[in-house]
Amino acid sequence: MFEFSVTATDGKARTGVLRTGHGEVATPVFMPCGTCGAVKGVTPDQLRDTGTQIVLANAYHLMLRPGADAVAEMGGLHKMMAWGGPILTDSGGYQVFSLSSLRKISDAGVVFQSHINGDTVNLTPEKCMDVQTRLGADIIMQLDECPPADADKEQVAQAVKRSAEWAGRCKAAWERADEGQALFGIQQGGIFTDLRARSIESLVELDLPGYAVGGLSVGEGHEKMKAILEHTDGQFPRGKPRYLMGVGEPRDIIAAVACGIDMMDCVIPTRNGRNAQAFTWNGRIKLRNAAFAGDTKPLDEKCTCYTCRNFSRAVLRHYFQAGEMLAATLVTIHNLAFFSQLMSEIRQAISDGQLQSRSRKWMEQMYPVGGTDL
């Protein structure tokens, strides 16, 4: 089961509802990463308490360890993660090109070496669908070719062409499996607007349940990302969800929503949480900083998360200094709650028709001129 409806618009931005077999999701939504089948450092109960609506897991990692069959034997991804809400699995395309070595790519698919044990693995569009069917997520992604950030236009055009062909093969395999999952296509095209347009055109012809913007957030920078996303609302169908992969920083999220993006994912809240960096409405806090040793305030005065209700900056800093793993858990909880609160504020602003003015205020608070980090 999968439906999407737009409920309000404000410029190009929109709020909406995703309906899945594991519940509804209010969009725009941020999806925390549960790469290996766990959102790092938090239990599913803690995750729900942060306001998280939907999580992402990586087919690439799970295919290699413990294996798609092993996950199926554990009862599928929802049971394995003890997460009753919606799940999206990435196809592995991006990870094949960013994590593995010895890649041989052809029209048939891609052969690569596992980053875990060096095993040679053959990944085709059909295998990619088979893996994601066994994992059992609500939303699954096509296999795509992700050219490096410094690829020339010819290489990017080739990746666009191949990704479109693979989308067609993924669709055929997905229809045969018929498991009620929603298949999303992935737009490539790098920083070339015409290639981006060509890419989404060929995907839209397949009439898939949703479409993603791939190949951004690979080092092109905030301004270039914004320039590409300017065209998304014009290129993507209005009635289908739009998912910007691998984004991001609060400023990237705010900019993407303004361009009509509905879904995003990134490791930033969890990874930064483990590294003692907390997000707040007044910018990032680096808890290793000695200035926080005597700071009895919560991470963010407005935040209502478990961490902010119970622990001060001074205590969290002490836990990091003492090597207590609880520190990583507590700041991860806060960061995930902050991202949920940010998305909730964004949805409210769109409903109120105030996204532009409120975004300006948030940006001034979070990214003041002359430096952001405390």
Add this chain to the structure above:
Amino acid sequence: MFEFSVTATDGKARTGVLRTGHGEVATPVFMPCGTCGAVKGVTPDQLRDTGTQIVLANAYHLMLRPGADAVAEMGGLHKMMAWGGPILTDSGGYQVFSLSSLRKISDAGVVFQSHINGDTVNLTPEKCMDVQTRLGADIIMQLDECPPADADKEQVAQAVKRSAEWAGRCKAAWERADEGQALFGIQQGGIFTDLRARSIESLVELDLPGYAVGGLSVGEGHEKMKAILEHTDGQFPRGKPRYLMGVGEPRDIIAAVACGIDMMDCVIPTRNGRNAQAFTWNGRIKLRNAAFAGDTKPLDEKCTCYTCRNFSRAVLRHYFQAGEMLAATLVTIHNLAFFSQLMSEIRQAISDGQLQSRSRKWMEQMYPVGGTDL
């Protein structure tokens, strides 16, 4: 506020109730270790859900980092840890002799080097009380001298004498502070029954709120420990709580309770949890074992903890193999819940007058002849 009453007896074993300013504790009780002001890997909410009644924190670690004054500025140990229940702080005596270097011990106190930064620290009975007053635990411990496990009788006798003198000075400082904390004396004497008797006699003369058995669980082995504890019920006053420090394994706990011990602490459930070892009614499980890769059972079929309700052995093993820190948290939760359940069963058995027969059954299940570990 501090009271103790015995509610039932079965042989030397007894159930009782500790009443503190932060709530009641049913004894015999196991106290998880929150060494640096956090029970490693679990939030205070998770800790409460495991059935934990009271936690231990280490004055030695907290005195060195962040410092007793810093903890006081954070609002004291209860606020710092976000733990509203009772807390006991160890005096640091044991850690000075086990963790630090360059110790110079005299009747005045002990001078040692911090294991964290090499600072020279002077710890006297009076300083020890001052530190623990600032930390603000419900139960505090006297400074004692802990001779090494291979010390000869003369050395042990000297430590008994000095520990008794320090107990008197601690009592005087504790009475001056008058903060409503309960001060426990610590019996030393190694494996020498006559020295143990002399040690507790001099402590009982001070009429302290409680008494601990120190200097065991330092490598003397299960049988020698039991032989020493045989004398505890005869030596210690009946109306005061008896705390066996640093114990231990389920079999040590069961043996200690049978000798009349009311309180125990150990890092085993938390440390083993982080190292992929789970306690069950059928012995230990080492989750790294490949045999668990396809095991969809919970860690223990009888356990009702969060981990056993939500995760199989196969999933937990996958999380350890994938390096997910959630694995450590989940098995720590289970181990703490298991220790709580064990203590609850022990208390019930004492109330029923069945401790000996049930202990025999538990021992046969947990430590079968020919090996215990799965």
